[in-house]
Amino acid sequence: MPADPAVGPDTGSVFAGGGENGRLMAAFDWSTTPVGPVERWPAALRHAVRTVLASRFPMILTWGPRYTQFYNDAYATLIGAKHPAAIGEDLRVTLAEGWAALQEPVEHAMATREASWIPQLLLLLERAGYREETYFTVSHAPAFGDAGEVAGMHAVCTEVTRQVVAERRQRLLHAVSTAAGRREDERDLAVRVCRALDDGLLDVPLAAVYLTGDDGGRLHRAAVTGVDAERLPAVAATAGELATVDVAGLGVPGGPFGDPVTDAVVLPLSGGSGREPVGALLVGVTPNRALDAEYRTFHELLAGQVAGAVVDARAYAAERARAEALAELDRAKTTFFSDVSHELRTPLTLLLAPITDALTDAGGELPPAVRDQLALALRNGQRLKRLVDDLLEFVSIESGRTAAVRVETDLATATAELAGVLRAAAERAGLTLTVDCPPLPRPAAVDPRMWEKVVLNLVANAVKYTFVGGITVSLRAQGDEVVLRVSDTGVGIPAAELPALFERFHRVTDSPARSREGTGLGLALVRELAALHGGTADVESEPGVGSTFTVRLPFGEPDTTAVPLPGTAAVRGAALTPWDDGPTWSDRPAAHDGVLGTVLVVDDNADMRAYLTRLLSPSWTVRTAPDGEEALREVARARPDVVLTDVMMPGVDGFGLLRALRADPGTGAVPVVMLTARAGQEAAVEGFDAGVDDYLAKPFESAELLGRLRAVLERSRGRREPAPPAPAPAPAPAGHPAPRPPRPRDERVTPTVPAPVKSATASATVWRFPSTRASIPPLRRRLRALLADAGLDEDRAYDLVLAACEAATNAVEHAQDPTEPFVDVRVAVDDDAVEIAVRDHGQWRERTASMDRGRGSMLMSAVADVVATPGPDGTTVVIRSPRPSDGGTAA
Incomplete structure (x- = not known):
């Protein structure tokens, strides 16, 4: 139809203001298209084209049955490489790959004159050289001609691909994070992660999780x-x-x-900062x-999710393994304590029963000194028996085998009596013990034996940690509960220690006390025994002010009328105050002037x-002190010959x-001998490093202690005074070796290396053994055989084998970082002689357990x-022993 210039814009104004696309369309030869030259366009088409070009929103117009397209600059960016060839082209050709999705809504809008609204419409576009997944929100509407007929289609659209894909990936x-969760099995975690990825095949068409093993990563x-899975490698050396x-x-x-996947990326699963990847x-x-x-970025986030889950799984597994190991160790420790405690009961019975019988049957006939020793x-x-009983009871409670046997008890009277057991000990310590236990409104149902342990442990604990002031024991009824409070004016407990105070074996470090003795079970038992009654145990404390322990028990109902018999008061007091100087156990001065000196x-x-x-x-003349501070005052008052601490x-x-x-220069030469119950610990090393003269572990033999004190005193006097000339040794009886004169032990003196054996008849044998303890037995066998073949006296050979094996053991244990x-x-x-040289190839070091320090050298020195x-290249120990002449003995 010819255009009517009076109806629509003129030819020159149709594309005016249309931007880059307006200029392209103005220069386009429209006569080659189904719509014909511009001057013949109907007014409706001119108005529609002008409207499309003026909009900044992506718009497209198709006109006529051939779907000839007109679009603006905003739409041109959406079709990418298809622009500008799409100008004047059939829409069905331009978007052939996506027409299957567009055809129905376009034709529906033109046929029904109803506009459509399609959010996130999936379209396949090939605008960037590949088959692209895109999403558009589109509205299709009919385009009307001059006569009101449907002449084409008018569409407004916006691309939402980035939004749709981003939300889908999020x-x-x-889903991956939720599937991973907190799991211990990392392989199960990997399976669940891959299962979650099954729902994300649009972004992750395939995935494989690889984890590092224990075979070098x-x-x-x-x-x-x-x-x-079988089409992928089962193991790979690297990513x-x-x-x-x-x-x-x-x-x-x-x-x-459904296009074929041709590419993949491999992402390391980071193990954290500075750590090796976990997969x-x-x-x-x-x-x-x-x-x-x-x-x-999505791939990196995905790898981060998986890596974090694997790291958490491994950490969780490691933590659980540690917890199980600790639980197993705890069970083993509990079992050990139970077994040891049971094993101690028999020898304790066989020790205590005869002593008790002796004191009961013949106490009046025994000399006072013997009677005192037996009573001691x-x-x-009895104290050791109580410790064993506590261990057994705690083990029994932990295993669930112990239950409280509640009986009606006059708890006020019982508590006052129990607290009174320790009154004498408190008063001797200069403390006041106040017992405030008025009668309760009704009897309480408790296990008397357990209540005894609760009261005695709390009061003894208060005496132990209180130096000035006093202790108050109070008992009150509060509603349906009985409340026991033990308050003291003692050293108090730091706030950081309070949460662990009732844990078994817990000891407050560096807390002043009357004694360091104790098992760390007392307060743990208090809480456990209170819990068995359905009660609680708590503490309030302030350092330097004091502590208040509170035990709350329900009045409860009795389980039986039979009353368990508690221990005697004598046993209770003896077991709980080992530091106390009772009148029976006070130190008594020696009743003589002292033969050796003052200790x-x-x-x-x-x-x-x-x-x-x-x-x-x-x-000895014996003086005593209860701690190091008092000992220093005693030394200042009068210097002793030996300190035994x-x-x-x-x-x-x-x-x-x-x-x-x-x-102190005035006391620096006083010999010190240490006693300790910590055999085999670092204490020995620390003591020798600090300058102790000798070290003895408890329990010890009395003869050994007396001998060591005498030896320490003689060495000390030998260092201070010239040694008198040694008397000539008595002639040895015929057929017996002459006794070897004792050599003073002073390991700080560097001896002179003796000359090696020089003899035309000398024979030398050299062996090399691995530097392990397993080498000592073969050395012993070879050396014994060699000395026997050499015709050496059996006793002399035994001594030399013993000394050589001691030297070899030292070489194994002390050689640090050996070059060989x-x-x-x-x-x-x-x-004339036998010479054995033992050489290591390392630097000398001290062993951790030095309880036997110096004993090896003394042993070797006793025989040769x-x-x-x-x-710098090692230590050589030479052991040389004269060989007895025929018919004689070694001197």
């Missing part, structure tokens, strides 16, 4: 999705090896249109989205001081006392001349 990341396939997988050859379809993630790339920055042994045996005994246990006083009195004491302990003595992991042994035998020569 949902997938959330190699990657092991854990889970796969989107492809048969780079996974990157060489032929993804195209797997034949995996991807994207919404790798192989992820297929969808063929319908470009691998742009947003896609790579009985008291401490100062320092120990916080009153019974131990009494025992040592009785033991040493026949030969315990290691663990309140206040100034044995090490503190030793350091103080060594730091061997111990060399050289044996030379001639008519021994010289140790240290050097």
Whole structure:
């Protein structure tokens, strides 16, 4: 139809203001299209084109049955490489790949004259050189001609691809995170992650999780999705090896249109800052989205989710393994305590019963000293029995085998009596004990034996940690509960220690106390016994002010009318106050002038001081002190010849006392002997490093202690005074070796290396053994055989084998960072002497457990001349012994 210039815009104004696309359309030869030249366009088409070009929103207009298209600059960006060829082209040709999705809504709008609204319409576009997955929100409406007929289609659209894809990927990341959860089995976690990825095949068409193993960081396939697992490597040395997988050859379809997946990325699963990766993630790339920055970021976030889940799983598994190991250790410790406690009961019975019988049957006939010693042994045996009973009871409670047997009890009277057991001990400590237990409104149902332990433990604890002031024991009824409070004005407890105070074996470190003795079970037992009654135990404390322990028990109902018999008051007191100097156990001065000299005994246990006083009195003048601080005052008052001190004491302990003595020029030479119950611990090393003269572990033999004190005193006097000439040894009886004169032990003196054996008849044998303890038995066998073949006296051979094996053991244990992991042994035998040289190849070091420090050298020195020569390349120990002449003995 010819155009009517009076109806619509003129030819020149149709494309005016249409931007770049307006200029292109103005220059386009429309006569080659079905709509013909511009001057012949109907007014409706001119108005519609002008409207489209003026809009900044993406718009397209099709006109006529051939769907000739007109569109603006905003729409041109949506079709990418199809522009500008799409101008004047048939829409069905331009968007041929997406027409299947567009045809129905376009034709529906033109046929029914009803506009459509389609959010997030999936369209396949090939605007960037590949089959692209895109999403548009589109509205299609009819375009009317001059006569009101439907002449075309008018569409307004906006691309929402980035929004749709981003939301979809976010949902997938959330699903992966939720599927991972908190799991211990990392392989199960990998399977669940891949199962979650099954719902995200548009972005992850295939995936494989590889995890590192214990074989040097190699990657092991854990889970796969989107492809048969057997088509991927089961193990890979590195992530780079996974990157060489032929993804195209797997034949995996991807994207919404089922196009083949040809690419994949391999992402390391980071183990955290500075840690090795925990695995790798192989992820297929969808063929319908470009691998742009947003896609790579998604991959990184996905790998981060999986890596974090694996790290958490491994940490959780490790934590659970540690917890199980600790639980197993705890069970083993509980079992050990139970077994040991049971095993102790029989010998304790056989110790206590005869002592008790002896004191009961013949106590009046025994000499006072013997009676006191037996009473001392009985008291401490009873204390040990109570500790064993506590251990057994705690083990029984933990295993659920103990239950409270409640009986009606006059709890006020019982509590007052129990607290009174420790009144004498409190008063001797200079404390006031106030017992405030008025009658309760009704009897309480408790287990009397358990209540005894609760009261005695709390009161004894208060006495132990209170130095000034007093202790108050009160009992009140509060509603349906009985409330016991034990308050003191003692040292108090730091706030940081309060949460763990009722845990078994917990000890408050560096807290002043009357004694360091104790098992750490008392307060734990209090809480456990209260819990067995349905009650609680709590504490309030302030350092320097004091503590209040509160036990709450329900009045309860009795279980039986039978009353369990508690222990006697004598046993209770003896078991709970080992530091207390009762009138029976007070230290008594020696009843003589002292034969050897004066010894100062320092120990916080009153019974131990009494025992040592009785033991040493026949030969020493004995003075005593309960701790290191009092000992220093005693030394200042009168310097003793020897100090015999315990290691663990309140206040100034044995090490503190030793350091103080060594730091003072006036007391630096006083010999110090230490006693300790910590055999085999670092205490020995610390003591020797601080300058202790000798060290003895408890329990000890009285003869050994007396001998060591005498030896320490003689060495001390030998250092201070010239040694008198040694008397000539008595001639040895015929047929017996002459006794070897004792050699003073002073390991600080460097001996002279003796000359090696020189004899034409000398024969030398050299062996090399690995530097391990397993080498000692073969050395012993070879050396014994060699010396026997050499015709050496059997006793002399035994001594030399013993000394050589001791030297080899030292070489194994003391050689640090050896240049060669061997111990060399050289044996030379001639008519005059036997010489054994043991050499290691490392630097000398001290063993942790030095309880036997110096004993090896004493042992070797007792049978031969021994010289140790240290050097930068190792230490050589030479053991040389004269060989007896025919018919004689060695001198």
